[in-house]
Amino acid sequence: MVRVDRVFLTAIVAAYVFGSPCTFSQDAPKLDLLHGPYLQAVTDSSATVVWFTNKSCVSRVEYASEDSNNVVTAVAGRHGLIDANATVHRIPLTGLKPGTRYTYHVVSTEIVKFDPYKVLYGDTITSGPYRVQTWNPQKDKFSFCVVNDIHEKADRLDSLLNQVPLDAMDLVFLNGDMIDHWTRESQVFDGFLDVCVRRFARKTPLVYIRGNHETRGALARELIDWFPTPNQRYYYAFRHGPISFLVLDSGEDKPDSNAEYSGLVSFEPYMAEQTAWLREAVQEKAFRESRYRIVFLHMPPVAKDEREYGSSRIHKLWAPLLNKANIDLAFCGHVHLYARVDPNESGCRFPILVNAPDTIVNVDASDGQLDLTIKKPDGQVVDQVVLKPRLAN
Numbered sequence: 312m313v314r315v316d317r318v319f320l321t322a323i324v325a326a327y328v329f330g331s332p333c334t335f336s337q338d339a340p341k342l343d344l345l346h347g348p349y350l351q352a353v354t355d356s357s358a359t360v361v362w363f364t365n366k367s368c369v370s371r372v373e374y375a376s377e378d379s380n381n382v383v384t385a386v387a388g389r390h391g392l393i394d395a396n397a398t399v400h401r402i403p404l405t406g407l408k409p410g411t412r413y414t415y416h417v418v419s420t421e422i423v424k425f426d427p428y429k430v431l432y433g434d435t436i437t438s439g440p441y442r443v444q445t446w447n448p449q450k451d452k453f454s455f456c457v458v459n460d461i462h463e464k465a466d467r468l469d470s471l472l473n474q475v476p477l478d479a480m481d482l483v484f485l486n487g488d489m490i491d492h493w494t495r496e497s498q499v500f501d502g503f504l505d506v507c508v509r510r511f512a513r514k515t516p517l518v519y520i521r522g523n524h525e526t527r528g529a530l531a532r533e534l535i536d537w538f539p540t541p542n543q544r545y546y547y548a549f550r551h552g553p554i555s556f557l558v559l560d561s562g563e564d565k566p567d568s569n570a571e572y573s574g575l576v577s578f579e580p581y582m583a584e585q586t587a588w589l590r591e592a593v594q595e596k597a598f599r600e601s602r603y604r605i606v607f608l609h610m611p612p613v614a615k616d617e618r619e620y621g622s623s624r625i626h627k628l629w630a631p632l633l634n635k636a637n638i639d640l641a642f643c644g645h646v647h648l649y650a651r652v653d654p655n656e657s658g659c660r661f662p663i664l665v666n667a668p669d670t671i672v673n674v675d676a677s678d679g680q681l682d683l684t685i686k687k688p689d690g691q692v693v694d695q696v697v698l699k700p701r702l703a704n
């Protein structure tokens with residue numbers, strides 16, 4: 312899928328031009344696309360493509376709608392400067408049409424030397440073609456699947472993905488705790504992302520909900536840069552087909568003062584800010600008038616007692632708002648056991664499906680009903696659920 316467009320004899324040119332000792336050799340690695348591309352932050356009018364190269368580059372995406380030969384070039388930038396000299400590449404495609412398929416290529420050109428008044432370029436690599444499709448509020452049916460708590464067990468994720476028809480999925484939800492913590496970049500690549508790219512994520516967006524384990528480790532603050540969202544927050548709403556989705560960030564599971572956090576978390580004001588956003592989001596006309604309203608959050612908003620601090624906190628903050636919002640279903644994980652929590656068992660007036668680390672949920676959504684099938688990696692069916700829309704509108 313990757314091709315080198317031109318070989319530039321980078322090392323020789325660099326040594327000649329800069330007059331410095333040549334640190335390159337014939338064995339120097341060529342420019343390569345190491346990870347991705349994968350699709351993020353899809354809306355009905357935009358999508359972001361992310362990939363990684365082994366050398367610093369400037370990058371672009373070339374794309375065209377499938378009903379047009381008009382190729383558009385997209386680059387990323389801020390404050391008048393095109394993003395450059397980086398190994399992680401995030402290119403937003405904007406001005407797209409709802410429910411439309413686009414073909415795209417990713418292109419990266421190496422920056423061999425970045426001087427103030429002269430930049431020396433090296434090889435260019437191109438990868439593609441791939442496809443992306445924007446969300447479509449008019450679509451009458453589609454399928455998605457859900458996994459969570461993979462905790463870097465990429466082989467199990469691979470086996471779980473075998474149990475759903477991936478080509479038929481419009482999106483794949485990763486509902487938190489995909490890693491144990493984020494200390495080395497490889498934990499994300501080896502733990503789940505490379506499997507996702509190989510199996511679906513070049514053409515089917517992954518929606519990554521932050522779990523409590525994603526907040527831990529020295530790299531945790533970079534997660535949003537690798538997995539951008541439509542509003543660059545971990546909480547947002549979007550609509551596809553008959554479903555309005557709410558994505559919430561259930562935060563950490565212990566108080567901010569807990570010694571494990573070393574004084575470096577401040578979830579109390581963050582959860583208050585998120586609650587203020589949620590209060591407005593459930594009032595949106597598009598949300599209220601959807602056929603279904605589905606919530607994703609990593610921790611279940613139910614707690615046996617106050618010792619379950621994180622779940623207890625989000626129950627107090629969000630259950631009153633969600634109970635008034637005619638939620639059809641919530642997807643959670645975190646507890647590492649499969650469970651169905653029926654409405655009113657826990658102070659929540661909507662069903663909660665708590666998925667396990669070793670089960671995958673396949674959802675076929677249509678105007679008439681949601682069909683859920685929950686399977687183990689070996690194909691064993693653990694549960695099946697049929698949900699009618701809570702409000703017929």
Ligand SMILES: [Fe+2]
Binds near residue numbers: 523524644
């Ligand atoms: Fe968790």
